[in-house]
Amino acid sequence: MASGQQERSQLDRKAREGETVVPGGTGGKSLEAQENLAEGRSRGGQTRREQMGEEGYSQMGRKGGLSTNDESGGDRAAREGIDIDESKFKTKS
Structure with a gap:
């Protein structure tokens, strides 16, 4: 029991020093x-x-796979005539 509490204390100390100690806990x-x-x-x-x-x-993912450093996936898809149905991944208001 004490070792678990001690480990949490060490992790908390590292977190307070700015280190990410929990995956997804950045910040x-x-x-x-x-x-x-x-x-x-x-x-x-x-x-x-x-x-x-x-x-x-x-x-x-299809749209993202088309992106490059110079061009967004949407721009490239439009230029190359590739159909991407954005209504499938945009949240409806």
């Missing part, structure tokens, strides 16, 4: 803050996945 100034950030980001991603569905992610 948190303490261990608890990083844990909360990671959980919130995960929930946000799950909600977005439910909104878009598999087809939406497929269309978004």
Whole structure:
């Protein structure tokens, strides 16, 4: 029990020094803050996945795969005549 508490104390110290100790917890100034950030980001991603569905992610990935440093995926798709259905991955208002 003491070793778990000791480990959390060490992680909290590292977090307060600016180190990311929890995956997805970037920006948190303490261990608890990083844990909360990671959980919130995960929930946000799950909600977005439910909104878009598999087809939406497929269309978004297709557009992203066309992007380069010089040109966005949307611009390249338009230039090359590639059809990307953006309605599949945009949140409806």
